[in-house]
Amino acid sequence: MRTIAILEYFDFIRFDIIWNYRELYFRGLLVTIALTAVGYTCGIILGLLFGLGKMSERKWIYYPAKWYVDFFRGTPLLVQILLIHTALIPTLFGHSLGFFVSGSIALMLNSAAYIAEIFRAGIQSLDKGQMEAARSLGMPHGVAMRQIILPQAFRRMVPPLGNELIALLKDSSLVTVIAATDILYAAKVTAGAYFRFWEPYLFAALLYLILTWVCTKVIAYVENRYSTSYIPAKRRRFFMRKHGV
Amino acid sequence: MIKIQGLHKSFGSLEVLKGIDYEVKPQEVICIIGASGSGKSTFLRCINLLEKVTAGAVYIEGTDITAPTSDINKIRADVGMVFQQFNLFPHMNVLDNITIAPRKIRQMTSQAAEQLAYELLEKVGLSDKAKAYPEQLSGGQMQRVAIARALAMKPKIMLFDEPTSALDPEMVKEVLDVMKQLAFEGMTMVVVTHEMGFAREVADRVIFIDNGVIAEEGSPEQIFSKPKNERTKAFLGKVL
Numbered sequence: 001m002r003t004i005a006i007l008e009y010f011d012f013i014r015f016d017i018i019w020n021y022r023e024l025y026f027r028g029l030l031v032t033i034a035l036t037a038v039g040y041t042c043g044i045i046l047g048l049l050f051g052l053g054k055m056s057e058r059k060w061i062y063y064p065a066k067w068y069v070d071f072f073r074g075t076p077l078l079v080q081i082l083l084i085h086t087a088l089i090p091t092l093f094g095h096s097l098g099f100f101v102s103g104s105i106a107l108m109l110n111s112a113a114y115i116a117e118i119f120r121a122g123i124q125s126l127d128k129g130q131m132e133a134a135r136s137l138g139m140p141h142g143v144a145m146r147q148i149i150l151p152q153a154f155r156r157m158v159p160p161l162g163n164e165l166i167a168l169l170k171d172s173s174l175v176t177v178i179a180a181t182d183i184l185y186a187a188k189v190t191a192g193a194y195f196r197f198w199e200p201y202l203f204a205a206l207l208y209l210i211l212t213w214v215c216t217k218v219i220a221y222v223e224n225r226y227s228t229s230y231i232p233a234k235r236r237r238f239f240m241r242k243h244g245v
Numbered sequence: 246m247i248k249i250q251g252l253h254k255s256f257g258s259l260e261v262l263k264g265i266d267y268e269v270k271p272q273e274v275i276c277i278i279g280a281s282g283s284g285k286s287t288f289l290r291c292i293n294l295l296e297k298v299t300a301g302a303v304y305i306e307g308t309d310i311t312a313p314t315s316d317i318n319k320i321r322a323d324v325g326m327v328f329q330q331f332n333l334f335p336h337m338n339v340l341d342n343i344t345i346a347p348r349k350i351r352q353m354t355s356q357a358a359e360q361l362a363y364e365l366l367e368k369v370g371l372s373d374k375a376k377a378y379p380e381q382l383s384g385g386q387m388q389r390v391a392i393a394r395a396l397a398m399k400p401k402i403m404l405f406d407e408p409t410s411a412l413d414p415e416m417v418k419e420v421l422d423v424m425k426q427l428a429f430e431g432m433t434m435v436v437v438t439h440e441m442g443f444a445r446e447v448a449d450r451v452i453f454i455d456n457g458v459i460a461e462e463g464s465p466e467q468i469f470s471k472p473k474n475e476r477t478k479a480f481l482g483k484v485l
Contacts, residue, residue, distance in 0.1 A: 132295055133332035133391075137346035137398055138322025147345060151336045230336045231378045 014196060018203050021190045028186035029207060035100070035182065036169045039107025043168070044161075046108060047115025054120050065116070072113035078174050081106040085178040099180035106175070111168050118160045122153035155226050162219030166212050173208070183207050246271045246433050247292060247402065252301035254287055261287045263457035264301070269402075272431045276444035276465075279454035280480060285437045288454060289404050292435065293324040305402070322350055325395030329407040331387040333379040333394070339366070340375045343394045351398065358397070365393035369423050385416030389423055396427075403427065405436040441485055445469050453477045 018025065053065025072080065085102035096102070126149060134144035173184040187204035191197050247269040254262040261284045269275055277285045290296045292303060298311045310320045334342050343365060344358035353361070366372045369389040379387055388408055395403060405424065409417045421443050428434055428447050438444055444451050444465055451468040453461040453476075461474040469485075472478045 127330070127332070129328055129330050129332040130334065133326075133328060133334070135318075136293055136295065136321055136324075136326035137394070138318045138320075138350045139346065140318050143349055147349065148334055152334075155336070230380060 014194070014199055017190055017194045017196060017199055021186060021193075024181070024186040024189060025183065025203070025207070027181055028183040029211075031100070031180060031185075032169070032172055032182040032207075032211070035103050035107060035172045035175060035180070036165075038104040039111055039172070040165055040168055042104070042108040043111030043115050046112035048119055050112055050116035051119030051123075054116060055123065069113045069116050072110050073117075077106065077110050077171055078177060080110055081174055081178060084109075099175060099178045102178055103172070103175040103180050107168060107172060110171075111164060114164050114167075115161065118157050118164065119153070121160075122157040123149060125156060126152055152230075155230070158219070158223050158226055162215070162223070165219070166215050169211055169215060170208060246273070246306060247435070248304040249292075250302045250304075252288070252291060252303065253299045254284075254291060254296055255299045261457055262291070262299075265454075265457075265459055267452070267459065267462075269433065269435060271433055273449045274428045274432075274434045274447055275436065275450050275452060276448035277435065277437045277452045277454055278439070278441070278444060278468075278480070279460075283454045284457045285454045286406055289406050289435060289437050292402075292404055293321050293326055295326075318350070322346075322398050323401050325398060325400035325403040327388070327391050327395055327403065327405045327408050329410050331379075331384070331391045331411070333387055333391055335379050338376050338378050339371070339382075339390050342379070342390060343397045346394070347397050361397055362393070365396050366390075368396075368426070369393050370419070383416060384412045385419045388412065388416075388420045392420075392423055392427075402433045402435070405434065405438070407437050407439065409438070409440055439484065441469065441481075453480065455480070 050065045050068055053061050054069065056062045056065070081103065084106045085096070085099070089097055089102055089105075130148055130152065131144055134148040135141070139147070173182060175182055176184045176188065179185070183204050187200035190200035194200075247267075249265055249267045252262055252265040253260070265288060277288065279285045287296055291298050292305075294303075294310060294317055302309050302311050304310070305320060305324065308315065308320075310317070334345070337345065340359060340362050343362040344353075344355065347353040347358045347361060348355060363372065363375065366375055369392055371386060371389055371393070374382060374386060374390070379390070382390065392408075408424070409420050412420065417440065421440060424434070424436070424443070425447055436444075436448070446465075448465050450462060451465050452459055453468060453472075453474070455474075455476045461468060461472060461477045468477065469481065472481060
């Protein structure tokens with residue numbers, strides 16, 4: 001009975017309208033997570049390719065990669081989403097493939113541009129002596145890249161990649177413009193149905209906050225494990241104990 | 246063993262090496278001295294093509310390595326290089342630092358490579374550091390690991406680019422001792438150094454490079470005690 005009394009105290013907040021649309025919010029949560037996950041994962045793969053492209057000495061590889069990054073970083077994501085959903089995909093396939101395909105493609109292409117730069121910066125920030133040492137041992141460029149450069153660069157990329165994940169998660173709310181049923185869409189529907197705005201949008205904000213909080217925790221864990229030191233975590237603890245650090 | 250003919254190297258409009266001719270015989274230890282900016286490091290880096298040669302030729306055992314057809318990776322596998330900044334791979338422990346190249350390039354089994362690595366660590370006096378990571382080592386220890394790493398490829402020639410210049414004074418000796426031992430065992434070595442004591446004691450011949458050319462060349466005795474060139478005299482006057 002006590003809980004009901006407390007809820008009555010806040011009766012100017014209509015919790016029931018969120019509750020009535022709980023399935024829509026749940027679906028929205030899943031759609032936001034799925035869009036971000038697909039966009040981010042594919043974005044990383046594509047971003048690596050464009051990042052390598054931007055470091056290429058061959059002009060016919062370098063320039064397309066550069067133009068790609070310039071375009072997707074230099075235009076608003078909202079415009080890109082609309083272009084892909086209403087122009088690109090209908091032109092290629094003759095009809096729409098639904099918000100999920102358009103939305104994840106847009107997020108993928110957009111994040112790939114940012115990740116390409118993260119990747120390039122991660123590699124170019126390494127001391128050039130690392131590549132020289134590897135090559136001086138007779139390693140071909142590819143072997144040196146895989147064995148020596150990339151494992152080190154990946155560690156440096158963890159913090160900016162984490163930022164990119166959080167940014168992408170929040171930016172994914174832009175897909176409501178193509179009627180994707182994500183978190184923000186659920187809030188808009190609720191707001192329209194009851195003509196109340198505080199509850200739906202605050203609740204949507206809360207859901208995004210929870211998602212970004214979880215991401216922050218995961219990133220902090222990964223950073224702590226891989227980014228702070230080259231010594232594996234298990235061995236590091238042993239080393240610290242031994243030396244009383 | 247190494248024959249250098251008319252070596253020129255320019256960075257843009259800056260000509261660093263202005264025609265160097267030299268020949269290193271098997272098992273010789275050559276020390277290169279000179280002021281900073283004189284081109285001695287560039288000269289060394291041209292011998293394993295870390296710098297692209299502008300003009301001239303470098304022959305290693307009769308093969309012109311500057312020819313476009315030369316197999317650059319194979320050449321480098323046979324020429325060990327030790328850097329001023331060690332350049333150990335920080336994400337690998339000492340053992341992996343030493344075994345990675347023999348495993349990936351010489352196709353050695355992990356077992357054979359590790360055995361070789363332990364032998365080399367014994368030689369440089371770091372048997373107990375096999376599982377340590379570079380960041381856990383002192384500068385002198387890192388440089389000794391770097392020497393072991395280069396030796397693991399069983400090179401015919403070892404190049405040293407100011408191997409003790411980044412070390413604290415008390416660590417210089419441990420690195421020089423390893424290099425002395427290597428020289429004693431008959432390794433062909435080309436060493437760029439500021440350690441005049443080492444050059445005097447270990448080198449078979451000393452080269453003084455000034456302004457991109459070999460200004461003077463001779464036995465350590467001759468260079469350090471009876472230098473003929475005025476610039477050699479001036480340089481030695483400053484460093485000795």
